[in-house]
Amino acid sequence: MRGPWPMLAYRVRYVGGPGEISQKYIDIIHKLQVKTFEGEDVASKRRKKAECHWWVVYADGEPVGFGGLQLFNYFKPKFGFIFLTGVLKEHQGKGIKKKIVRCMEKKLRSLGITRLVSYASYWNLPSANSLLSMGYKLYKPSDPDWGMKGAYFLRKEL
Numbered sequence: 001m002r003g004p005w006p007m008l009a010y011r012v013r014y015v016g017g018p019g020e021i022s023q024k025y026i027d028i029i030h031k032l033q034v035k036t037f038e039g040e041d042v043a044s045k046r047r048k049k050a051e052c053h054w055w056v057v058y059a060d061g062e063p064v065g066f067g068g069l070q071l072f073n074y075f076k077p078k079f080g081f082i083f084l085t086g087v088l089k090e091h092q093g094k095g096i097k098k099k100i101v102r103c104m105e106k107k108l109r110s111l112g113i114t115r116l117v118s119y120a121s122y123w124n125l126p127s128a129n130s131l132l133s134m135g136y137k138l139y140k141p142s143d144p145d146w147g148m149k150g151a152y153f154l155r156k157e158l
C-alpha cells in the first residue's frame, strides 16, 4: 500500500544479536510485530526470538519496520533463516523488506555464511515477491517437517 510519505528516507539499524539486544529494542520490535501481524499470537516463539539478530527500520526517527535473522550453524552448509519481517502498512511496497534482507545478507557474509533461507505463506505474495525480485529461488526442503505447511520456501546462495 502506498503511504503519504513518498520522500521519506528509510534507515536500517542493527539493534543486536543473540543475548545482547536491549529491552528498549525488544519493546520496539514487539510493538511493530503487534501492528504488522494483526491478530496473530505475537508472544509465541519467544525463545527463538532471543536467538536472532535484529534490525529496526526508521523513518524520520520513527520505527516503521523490523526483521529478525536466525542462524542455523549446525546444518551443512550453515545458513541464515529470515525469522520475521514486518513493515507498517503505510510504508509497505517501498522496498523496506528488501533493505532489511540486504542487511541480513551482509551480516551472514561477515560471519562466513553463504546461504539465506526463508518461507512465505502461499497467500503472502508481497513477502514472496520481495525475495523473488532479489534473486531468491523457490526450492523444496529435503526435510518435509522443516518449517510450516502450505508455504513456499525460498533461498539464495550469497
Ligand SMILES: CC(C)(COP(=O)(O)OP(=O)(O)OC[C@H]1O[C@@H](n2cnc3c(N)ncnc32)[C@H](O)[C@@H]1OP(=O)(O)O)[C@@H](O)C(=O)NCCC(=O)NCCS
Binding pocket: 001, 036, 037, 083, 084, 085, 086, 087, 088, 091, 092, 093, 094, 095, 096, 097, 098, 099, 124, 125, 126, 127, 129, 130, 131, 133, 134
Ligand atoms: C511482507 C512485508 C514484510 C513486505 O514488506 P515491504 O517492505 O512492503 O516489501 P517490499 O516493498 O520490499 O516488496 C514487496 C513486493 O511485493 C509486491 N507486492 C506488493 N503488493 C502485492 C500484492 N498484493 N500482490 C503481489 N505482489 C505485491 C511489490 O510490488 C514488491 O515487489 P518487487 O520487489 O518486485 O518490487 C509486509 O507486507 C508486511 O509487513 N506484511 C505483514 C507481516 C508479514 O506478513 N510478514 C512476512 C512474514 S515474516
